[in-house]
Amino acid sequence: MIRWFSNIYRAVITVAQALWVSLRYWMITYDPKRRTFTERYEYPELPLRMAPRYRGFHRYDLTSCIACERCARDCPAGCIYIGKAKVEGKKGFRITNFTIDYTKCLVCGICTESCPMDCIFMGSSYDLSCYSRDGCIVDFSRLPLEAAWGRAELNATVVAASKVIEKPVHGGPNR
Numbered sequence: 001m002i003r004w005f006s007n008i009y010r011a012v013i014t015v016a017q018a019l020w021v022s023l024r025y026w027m028i029t030y031d032p033k034r035r036t037f038t039e040r041y042e043y044p045e046l047p048l049r050m051a052p053r054y055r056g057f058h059r060y061d062l063t064s065c066i067a068c069e070r071c072a073r074d075c076p077a078g079c080i081y082i083g084k085a086k087v088e089g090k091k092g093f094r095i096t097n098f099t100i101d102y103t104k105c106l107v108c109g110i111c112t113e114s115c116p117m118d119c120i121f122m123g124s125s126y127d128l129s130c131y132s133r134d135g136c137i138v139d140f141s142r143l144p145l146e147a148a149w150g151r152a153e154l155n156a157t158v159v160a161a162s163k164v165i166e167k168p169v170h171g172g173p174n175r
Contacts, residue, residue: 047153050124055109058100059123060140060148062168067093071111071120079104080111095141096168102128102136125154135159141168 041048050056067084083096112121128136135156142162146152 048126050126054124054126055107055122057102057107057123057125057128057138057154058112058140059121060098061119062095062098062141062145062148063119064117065095065098065119066117067095068116070114070116074114075111076108077104077106097142098140100138100140102138103133123154128154128156128159130156130159134163139163 067082069082069084072078072080072082079101081097081099081101083098084093085096087094107122109122115121128138130136138154138159139162140148142165143154143158144152144162147154147158147162152158
């Protein structure tokens with residue numbers, strides 16, 4: 001019986017010592033100005049601040065693209081698909097679709113460096129979460145121009161709405 005009380009006494013003392021260490025370090029490191037994680041990053045309501053050189057989801061200027069397909073050829077993952085059609089009575093091509101599959105994309109930025117017209121570049125959008133892989137395939141020719149150019153947020157709702165549109169929003173420079 002004495003051994004049993006001794007074990008209980010030792011357990012209580014060990015827990016009290018551990019709590020004292022925790023309480024002591026909490027008092028040392030306590031800063032009333034430091035906020036919690038959810039107060040610092042109010043993610044769904046307020047967007048996060050991105051560094052100026054952050055490489056997020058692409059922005060694509062459909063109005064200046066000449067459909068040369070250099071971005072698609074230089075992409076190491078092969079995730080860029082360009083559909084084009086010959087413009088009747090004019091020289092050049094018309095973009096029918098410009099699709100990036102973000103399930104394959106490495107976000108390396110090589111496609112932006114090889115573009116001769118600088119119509120594709122890395123944006124600051126970071127969230128394209130969805131419930132299916134189909135939502136990660138973005139056709140920039142069917143997005144509203146504000147979202148494609150990065151003036152509006154590229155999110156899963158805009159991408160889903162763009163899949164309903166059947167024709168490209170803008171024909172490009174050679175229409």
